[in-house]
Amino acid sequence: MTETRTPEQFPNSARIMDYFLGGSESLPVDRAAADGIVKLLPGGPVGARANRRFLNRAVRTATRRGVSQFLDLGSGIPAVGATHEIAPEAKVVYNDNDPVVGDIARRILGESSDGRTAYVEADFRDPGAVLSAPATKELLDFSQPVGVLFGALLHFAVAADDPYGTVERYKEALAPGSFIVITHSSPDYVSAPVRTAVGELYTKLQVDLAQRSRSEIGQFVDTEGWTVLEPGVVSVNEWETEEERADDADYQTSREDAAGFAAVAVKN
Incomplete structure (x- = not known):
């Protein structure tokens, strides 16, 4: 007789990420899987926190600019350091295609939202589905500036997914003054052993990973009609603005642990 396993008996990548960020949504199976990832990639949790730190800085920068x-x-x-926490006066639509994320997100947002947040379950590689979703259309006014976040996401879009075309479709929907925020993994600053470990990890997870160079990542943001904000396309741990240069001077993360690049661009 075949044993039936529930979703709670399998590790979930979003719950593992929540665990790395210090959240409370993980299950024992996720924490066990996270421990295995750390053995393979000791810098994994540090990189996750560096990614979230950058996204928080980018959201604050966009908020300061209106x-x-x-x-x-x-x-x-959407738990630890989520966008609606960093910009509490803003309207935020969260999107993911993982039903586990959807269940948790709806609970979290239902408990804390005052009508400023919503969740859309769809694949980001289908911009039409995301942008035309009732929750998106009801909450966001695309005649006004919108900040679109692609946090640690585009490296899951391989060439066959037309990642550059996908990003352009979102950009075309935006009004002047809108922001595009990107983090993307890259092998550029990563040693050979770590690159091998990353390959082994994603092979085990049966997930395709597109490892792009700094120049390839820059092509998502450095396009006609858009201005890339200083400091440009840089290691995730090195992106900062003048306003925040001294906000956490003790913060220490290496380029290898950050393992990718960050960039912010504004529509002219």
Whole structure:
């Protein structure tokens, strides 16, 4: 007789990420899997926190420049340092295609939302489905600036997914003053042993990973009609603005642990 296993008996990547960020949504199976990842990639949790730190900085930068609505694509669990926490006056639509994320997100947002947040379950690689979803259309006004976040997401879009075309479709929907925020893994600053470990990990997870160079990542943001904000396309741990340069001077993360690049661009 075949044993039936429930979803709670399998590790979930979003719950593992929540665990790395210090959240409370993980299950024992996730924490066990996370321990295995750390053995393979000791810098994994540090890189996850570096990614979230950058996204928080980018959201604050957009908010200071007048953006009061965000579309957080491939958001994962909107818990620790989530966009609506960093920009509490903003309207935020979260998106993911993982039903586990959806169940948790709806609970979290239902408990804390005052009508400023919503969740759309769809694949970000289908911009039409995300942008035309009732929750998106009801909450976000695309005649005004919107911040669109692609946090640790585009490396899951391989060439066959037309990642550059996908990003352009989101950009075309945006008004001047809108922001595009990107983090993307890259082998550029990563040693050979770590690259091998990353390959082994994603092979085990049966997930395709597109490892792009800095210049390839820059092509998502450095396009006609858009201005890339200083400091440009840089290691995730090195992106900062003048306003925040001293906000956490003790923060220490290596380029290898950050394992990718970050960039912010504004529509002219």
